[in-house]
Amino acid sequence: MAMRCCLAMEVVPLVVPPAPPAPAASVGWALLVRHLGWRVGAAVYPLRSLTVKQATILQLQPTLQALHAHHRPFVGEAAGLGPAAADALLPGLGTTLRRVWRLRWENEHKSALWHIAVNGLPGFPMHAAQLARGDADAACPCGTVMGEGDRVHHFWSCAVAEAVLDALSAMLLVPVSRMQLWLVCCPLEVHQLVWDVVCLAALSAMEFGRRLLYRRRPSVGGPPCSIIRVSAETVADFWARLRGFAAMGSRPAVGGRYPWCTPFLPLLRPGRFAFVGPQMWIPPLRRPLEALPTIPWSSQCRPWARAERG
Ligand SMILES: [Zn+2]
Incomplete structure (x- = not known):
């Protein structure tokens, strides 16, 4: 049986407390900004304390990550390490x-290092793609199949690159490792500031030799190019770059204690270098050679250089 309600429904006004006044817009923004920021890995960049340097880093994050992705195999090849171990370097x-x-x-002496660090020299990506697809390996004009990749071949194992390595080893009287050359890690016998210049000159000369090889590669049926001649011109280019640096008369870098006696570029007097090169023909420079006397490197300098490093 249906029940009927005898009470009429009525509206009872409730007592609602007044709402607090809305904060000012500036206060609202301040509260919001306090909790905004960016997180990149383990680093946190709060918006309130963001500096121009941090903002630049944030803007360049995609580029830096792509750069690290290219640097990782470069470090791995240089040190002979796997990708995981290369991260530490x-x-x-x-x-x-x-x-x-x-x-x-001049930056022209630095570009070879920048380019090989990202495997970015002309022809390298194309041959790397061929290797990845399993196509036929590309061959160097020296006659060697570059199964290990263009970078390792042209900047380490090619006959032209080995000529530059021989010049370095002959000056140091010890073999130079790939890590020392590619990652610019100075051997015991050389000051780091000098080794920076030497590595840049050596890598630039190897790139000069690589281009010379391709420029002189024989046409079909033509006579082979002279590897010995290309190697000699490449080594001469290396020494010419070092001599050109010495001719500028500037310190390799600001700061640091620079030894008087070190292979390749010892100090002649404060702020002035002497060039220690091989006993061979040196291309003429704009400045007279007699202004930069050649001092033969002697073994008597070695203990002194070690003491300087210690
Ligand atoms: Zn070669």
């Missing part, structure tokens, strides 16, 4: 590239 490579960037020398 990446910060050191960044420090090295920044130090070399500050070197007062």
Whole structure:
């Protein structure tokens, strides 16, 4: 049976407390900004304390990540390490590239290092793609099949690159490792500031030799190019770059204690270098050679250089 309600429904006004006044827009924004920021890995960049340097880093994050992706195999090939172990050396490579960037020398001597660090020289990506697809390996004009990749071949194992390595080893009287050359890690016998210049000159000369090889590669049925001649011109280019640096008369870098006696570029007097090169023909420079006397490197300097480093 249906029940009927005898009470009429009525509206009872409730007592609602007044709402607090809305904060001012500036206060609202301040509260909001306090909790905004960016998180990149383990680093946090709050919006309130963001500096121009941090904002630049944030803007460059995609580029830096792509750069690290290219640097990782470079460090791995240089040190003979796997990708995981190479990660530990990446910060050191960044420090090295920044130090070399500050070197007062024309950028044309630095571009070879920048390019091989990202495997970015002409022809390298194409041959790397061919290797990845399993196509026929590209061959160097020296006659060697570059199964290990263009970078390792042209900047380490090619006959032309080996000529430059032989010149370095002959001066140091010890073999130079790939890590010392590619990652600019100075051997015991050389000051780091000098080794920066030497590595840039050596890598640039190897790139000069690579281009010379391709420029002189024989046509079909033609006579082969002379590897010995290309190698000699490449080594001469290396020494010419070092002599050109000495001719500028500037320190390799600002700061640091520079030894008087070190292979390749010992100090003649404060602020002035002497060039220690091979006993061979040296291309003429714009400045007279007699202004920069050649001092033969002697073994008597070696203990002194070690003491300087210690
Ligand atoms: Zn070759």
